[in-house]
Amino acid sequence: MRYVAPKGTHDILPAGNDRKDWADDIEKWHWLESVFQDLCARYGYEEVRTPTFEATELFKRAVGEGTDIVNKEMYSFVTKGGDDITLRPEGTAPTLRAYVQNRVWIERPVAKLYYVASIFRYERQQKGRYRQHHQVGVEALGAQGPDIDAEVISLAMAFFRALGIPRLTLKLNSVGTVESRVRYVAALREFAEPLLPKMSADNQRRFAENALRMLDSKEERDQELLVDAPLLTDYLDDDSRTHFDKLRGYLDAFGVSYEIDPRLVRGFDYYTRTAFEIQSPDVGSQSALAGGGRYDRLIEDLGGPATPGIGFGLGIERTLIALQTAQVDVPSVSGPAAFLCPLGASARDACVTLLAQLRDSGVSADMDYTGRKLKVMLEQADRIRARNAVILGDSELAEGIAQVRNMTTKEQTPVPLKELAQALLM
RNA sequence: GAGGUUGUAGCUCAGUCGGUUAGAGCGUCGGCUUGUGGCGCCGAAGGUCGCGGGUUCGAGACCCGUCAUCCUCCCCA
Numbered sequence: 001m002r003y004v005a006p007k008g009t010h011d012i013l014p015a016g017n018d019r020k021d022w023a024d025d026i027e028k029w030h031w032l033e034s035v036f037q038d039l040c041a042r043y044g045y046e047e048v049r050t051p052t053f054e055a056t057e058l059f060k061r062a063v064g065e066g067t068d069i070v071n072k073e074m075y076s077f078v079t080k081g082g083d084d085i086t087l088r089p090e091g092t093a094p095t096l097r098a099y100v101q102n103r104v105w106i107e108r109p110v111a112k113l114y115y116v117a118s119i120f121r122y123e124r125q126q127k128g129r130y131r132q133h134h135q136v137g138v139e140a141l142g143a144q145g146p147d148i149d150a151e152v153i154s155l156a157m158a159f160f161r162a163l164g165i166p167r168l169t170l171k172l173n174s175v176g177t178v179e180s181r182v183r184y185v186a187a188l189r190e191f192a193e194p195l196l197p198k199m200s201a202d203n204q205r206r207f208a209e210n211a212l213r214m215l216d217s218k219e220e221r222d223q224e225l226l227v228d229a230p231l232l233t234d235y236l237d238d239d240s241r242t243h244f245d246k247l248r249g250y251l252d253a254f255g256v257s258y259e260i261d262p263r264l265v266r267g268f269d270y271y272t273r274t275a276f277e278i279q280s281p282d283v284g285s286q287s288a289l290a291g292g293g294r295y296d297r298l299i300e301d302l303g304g305p306a307t308p309g310i311g312f313g314l315g316i317e318r319t320l321i322a323l324q325t326a327q328v329d330v331p332s333v334s335g336p337a338a339f340l341c342p343l344g345a346s347a348r349d350a351c352v353t354l355l356a357q358l359r360d361s362g363v364s365a366d367m368d369y370t371g372r373k374l375k376v377m378l379e380q381a382d383r384i385r386a387r388n389a390v391i392l393g394d395s396e397l398a399e400g401i402a403q404v405r406n407m408t409t410k411e412q413t414p415v416p417l418k419e420l421a422q423a424l425l426m
Numbered sequence: 427g428a429g430g431u432u433g434u435a436g437c438u439c440a441g442u443c444g445g446u447u448a449g450a451g452c453g454u455c456g457g458c459u460u461g462u463g464g465c466g467c468c469g470a471a472g473g474u475c476g477c478g479g480g481u482u483c484g485a486g487a488c489c490c491g492u493c494a495u496c497c498u499c500c501c502c503a
Binding site for chain 1: 428
C-alpha cells in the first residue's frame with residue numbers, strides 16, 4: 001500500500017458490515033456526540049471551538065514544564081513566520097485561553113463551556129492510545145464551590161450512563177492547594193529518600209522529576225516500600241478538606257458512587273483540590289476513560305483574573321472501545337424516506353425530476369443510478385434502510401402514479417405523483 | 427523512548443517438511459426467463475502473500491532489514 005494514514009491515526013468511515021475496527025464507524029461517533037451535546041444542553045453548558053494549534057508557550061505554561069506531555073509528547077513546529085506552534089495536546093488550556101482573550105466572564109459570571117476536539121500526542125501507540133485522538137470535555141469557570149465540582153463529575157457519569165457503559169469506577173481525590181501540595185511533596189521526598197536505593201529505576205527517576213507519581217508505581221516492591229509513606233490527605237489545608245467533604249456529600253446525595261483514592265495523581269501540574277478519574281476495565285491497559293479536576297490558579301497563570309475552574313476531558317476512542325467490549329447496542333440510524341426505483345429509460349428521466357421535487361418538499365430521498373433490475377434495486381433500498389421503495393415503470397408513468405412499497409410491512413400502494421411528497425412525509 | 431507479537435482477497439482466517447497455477451467462509455457483482463428485497467441454489471470478479479534484500483534448483487513459508495499492528499512498560503483520554 002502506497003499511502004497509509006500516519007502512525008497512530010485512523011479514518012472514520014460510513015458504517016459497514018465488515019469494518020475492521022468497530023469504533024471507526026461514523027454512525028457511532030454521531031450517536032456519541034449527539035448524546036453528549038444533548039446532555040450538555042440539559043446541564044447548561046455551551047459549546048466552544050478553538051484552533052487546532054496554539055502557541056507552544058501556552059501548553060508549557062498550563063500543563064507544566066515537568067510533565068511528560070510537555071517534555072516528550074507535543075507536536076511542535078516553527079512556522080515560516082518563526083512562530084513556535086503546537087497541536088493541542090489537551091483541551092483545557094485552549095479553552096481557558098479563549099475565555100481570557102474574549103473576556104467571557106463579563107457576560108457569564110459562571111461560564112459553563114464544552115468542546116469536542118482532536119488531541120495530539122506523540123506517543124508509542126497501542127489500543128486505546130493514539131497520536132491523534134478525540135476528546136469531549138467541559139470546563140466550568142468562575143465558581144469555586146464543591147457544588148459545581150459535583151455537577152461536572154455527575155455530568156461525566158451521566159454521559160456514560162446514557163451510553164450504557166457498565167463496570168465504571170469513579171476515583172476521587174483532593175490534591176489540596178498548591179501550598180499544601182508543596183508541603184506534602186517535601187514530606188514525601190524526605191520519607192522516600194533513604195529508601196531510594198531499593199526502589200525501581202522508574203521510581204528513582206520519578207523521585208527527581210515528579211515525586212507524587214512514585215505513589216502509583218506498578219512495581220510491587222515500590223508499593224511495599226511506600227506503604228507507610230505520608231498521605232496527601234493528612235497535609236490538606238482546612239478549606240480543601242471542607243471542600244472535599246462537601247463534594248462527597250453532594251455525590252452521595254446524587255447517588256453517584258465513587259472510591260476515594262489518596263494516591264490518585266494526574267498528569268497535569270495545574271490541578272488543585274478536586275482530582276478525579278473514571279476508569280473502565282474494558283480498554284486493555286488503558287483504563288482511564290475520563291479525567292479531570294479543579295484548577296484554581298490556572299486562569300490567573302494564563303493572564304486572566306483570579307478565577308476558579310474545574311473540568312474534565314473524556315476520550316472518545318476509549319469510550320467506543322468500552323462500548324464495543326461491553327457489546328452495547330448502538331441505535332441504528334434510519335435511511336431515507338424513499339428510494340426511487342425506475343424501470344426503463346423514460347421512467348429514469350421522470351425519476352430524476354421527481355427526486356429533485358421530493359427533496360425540495362423536504363423528503364429525504366435517493367434513487368438508483370445504475371439501471372439494474374428491480375430485485376437488485378429493492379435490495380439496495382433495503383441495504384440503505386430506506387423506509388419506502390418508490391417503483392416507477394411505464395404503466396405507472398402512463399397513469400401518473402407510483403407504487404409506494406413500505407419496506408417494513410411490504411405493503412404496496414399506488415399513489416398519484418402529485419401526492420407523493422405528502423404521502424412520504426407521513 | 428524500552429521489550430515483545432502478528433502481517434495471505436474488502437472482512438475473518440486456512441495454507442503440512444521449502445515444491446506445479448495460493449484456498450475457504452462472509453461481503454461484492456452476475457444468473458436461477460417479463461417488474462418485487464431479507465432465505466436458498468449456481469457462477470464470477472477480486473491477491474505485487476505488508477515492503478526491500480538475502481539463502482536456495484525452488485520462498486507465502488527460512489534469514490536480515492524496514493513499515494504497519496497489537497501487547498507489556500513509560501505516560502495518559
